Amino acid sequence: MRTLSLRLLVAAATFTALAACSGGGTVDGAPGGSGVRDPYFPKAGNGGYDVGHYDLTLDYDPDAEHLAGTAVITARAIRDLSAFNLDLKGLDVEKVQVEGRDARFNRAGQELTVRPADELDDGETFRVTVRYSGEPETITDPDGSEEGWLPTADGAVGLGEPTGSMAWFPGSHHPSDKAAYDVAVTVPEGFGVVSNGELRDEWTRGGRTTSTWHTAEPMSSHVVTVAVGDWETGRSTTDDGLPVYTAVDPEQADASRKVLKRLPEIMGWAQEKFGPYPFSSTGAIVDRAEDAGYALETQNRPYFPGAPDAVLLVHELAHQWYGNSVSPKTWRDMWLNEGFATYAEWLWQEDHGGDTARQTFEALYDGTYYDDEAANESVWAFPPADPPDAAHISDAPVYQRGAMVLHRIRETVGDKAFRELLRGWSAAHRHGNADTGDFTAYVEKSAPDEDFTEIWEDWLRGDGRPESR
Structure with a gap:
């Protein structure tokens, strides 16, 4: 004590x-x-x-x-x-x-x-x-x-x-x-x-x-x-020795076992993509499905209401870099949390036999991503960097259109430079705070020969669906 x-x-x-x-x-x-x-x-x-x-x-x-x-x-x-x-x-x-x-x-x-x-x-x-x-x-x-x-x-x-x-x-x-x-x-x-x-x-x-x-x-x-x-608790380490602590409601133990075994694999993949892990341990909390209405990127070990699938686990673990280590200066900057974590899903699927990030981008742009027409239209309800009020900081544009901004940056600078940008951004503001202006300035400094005007004006801050993609 x-x-x-x-x-x-x-x-x-x-x-x-x-x-x-x-x-x-x-x-x-x-x-x-x-x-x-x-x-x-x-x-x-x-x-x-x-x-x-x-x-x-x-x-x-x-x-x-x-x-x-x-x-x-x-x-x-x-x-x-x-x-x-x-x-x-x-x-x-x-x-x-x-x-x-x-x-x-x-x-x-x-x-x-x-x-x-x-x-x-x-x-x-x-x-x-x-x-x-x-x-x-x-x-x-x-x-x-x-x-x-x-x-x-x-x-x-x-x-x-x-x-x-x-x-x-x-x-x-x-x-x-x-x-x-x-x-x-x-x-x-x-x-x-x-x-x-x-x-x-x-x-x-x-x-x-x-x-x-x-x-x-x-x-x-x-x-x-x-x-x-x-709780049924588990303790282990990743391949590089990072402590892993999991706590699972017994009712969710069977459903969670397979995906939680992939946690070290996901952590290794994420460190390769995003840079060194910013915290001293990792893990997950899996409660009953009815206990909360959403998963949350609680630091070190994300919280899940019911067993997550691998993509959701990727999303919440990516937040440890983008959202928890690099945290928003204000809640207007929520897209810097959710856009990055959503794009992490796209990268995981691209690397594991699913759709490429470009295919996901195209499906969102064409309005075929969701089965519901209203859900597809909701992606364009407002610019990701400017939700209309507090009730909309977790809406689709913040997540999906935020990820689309990152994909447009990737296509502008190329895969190698984009990978360096992902790792560099998480390192530049490690354990700190950043806002949209910090991010756009960082991108422009990282690729001084590129013109990002269209991305900022049409994709990040513009109303409606941009004409070009």
Whole structure:
């Protein structure tokens, strides 16, 4: 079991590598911003500080659906602060301390505003502790999907994209503010817990089981997970020694066995395509099909409701490079997550006896990809780089037309240069954040003799189906 002093040393060491910009002004002693003004989720994240480390201690009773938590958040002020905000939706806050001293706080919607006893100086590293409890909420997204804390048939799962993590722990919940994590979860004996990173310890005492998980690499809160349930776990390594940890609901064990055996093969293929794997372990969580309505690229081990096929496994593992390591600066940049992961599907199929990427591109362009005419037309509903609102950031143009942009780039620069571009992009922003402007600038710098005007204007930002293909 780690001591608090060791956790703080780990947290302090992460600050140089972690953290992107947060919003807020420059007035000394002013409150931090209540959001980073994301174009689709303006209240997500918080200004005035960068988080370096989360230390979450959770106790969950599945029968009562009750969660008790203590969050110790280590952060650095990026200007003088008289107050700062944390995102937390629902739950009852019992106590807040800053640097060990009681702090005043108030609640307004998803905002928990904290007023420390002493103002924080620009550059000061500080620790805030929040004690809270209650029945976590399930959040309905603008697109109608559910996230947050989802009760399941045999436990619960925390899924965070785009803002659901604020339903079960306080923090700065925007992908531009990454951090390292230590998560300790206590549940009744007989239940298991799976989270991100590596399992450090597990013990049972007094009829309760505690599992501790550690994630050293920077992680956005929307890809943090805690999955409570009955699991068949597996541990192995890939050919190059990367630890593999899988957790499968017993009802899905038979259906999952064959595809999960391919995980080392897929990881080897992906590293050849996308470059060195950016994290310290890999794996998968397979729950029951009815437990969630979607798969999610939770860091280190993606979450699946029901056994995935190989193509879906490829998609979510590709996100470890594109979306988790290279994360979006704002939710407008979602196509940089989904376009890349979708194109990874095309590359996998091309390399394994399926349609070539060009054939998939042509089927989408001609309107023959889907059996349903409306689904084919939906690909052209809006430009992938500019969804009309938060309800559409996961729609077909972001995925399919985003992948079509990448294919047009590939055909412009050639296969060899495109492979170098895929690997170079994931390396250039490893463990960081990037937006569409960063990507277009990177492509143009990588191929200075090529003209990408048509791709940017017609395919990336243009309305409707481009005339040329």
